[in-house]
Amino acid sequence: MYPKVMLRNDTLKAYVTGPKQETVYIHPSSVNFAKGGASAAATGPDVSPWFVFNSLVKSSRMYVWESCRVSQFPLVLFGGELSVKHHAKLVTVDKWIQFKCHAKTAVVLKMMREELDKILQKRIDEPEKGTTEREERWLEMMVSILEGEDDSLRYEDKAVHQRHKKENNVFLA
Structure with a gap:
């Protein structure tokens, strides 16, 4: 089984995952967390919007703890x-x-x-x-x-x- 994938959606200022484009959040304790949400994370034409993660944890929201930016290839x-x-x-x-x-x-x-x-x-x-x-x-x-x-x-x-x-x-x- 390979890691799950999420996309930083700048239009929604959120992260989405799966064919249904479900909204997920990077947990505040994660190294990839940026105050202000997805719009505060590194963006631009040379920064991949894709991340892989291992697990989702549900509390008040669906959170991702361990994630890593990944490119398309x-x-x-x-x-x-x-x-x-x-x-x-x-x-x-x-x-x-x-x-x-x-x-x-x-x-x-x-x-x-x-x-x-x-x-x-x-x-x-x-x-x-x-x-x-x-x-x-x-x-x-x-x-x-x-x-x-x-x-x-x-x-x-x-x-x-x-x-x-x-x-x-x-x-x-």
Whole structure:
């Protein structure tokens, strides 16, 4: 099971999670808590609005204690079910997290995800066997992308989250 995902929704000045966009709050004792709510947290075109968390605790509100900001590529590579809608230029994770990107890029991302899933499954099924040269090349490429990511996948709802277009960007703005 991978961590749950929440989005900082600047329009609502709140955090939302899941397909129903349920409002959740960062607990005041969390290191990610900012006085004034979501609007006081670090924002801007170069700051990811995505967070992963492990558990929700209900008291007067639904609270998240342990959370970590995450960019789009780990969500695509390690998140839940991945689907691609080529005509709409969308990559969707877990049926609610949507990013706009070129169809060719979406195909590459899906292929990378499938390869990663195969490599990880092989490591679980046969832990005594090492990785092949081909698997090493795939893993090196993925690490390179994660280390040098330019945060260029775009959240689909521009009213919620906007980014500035970058030159030589393979993704849509």
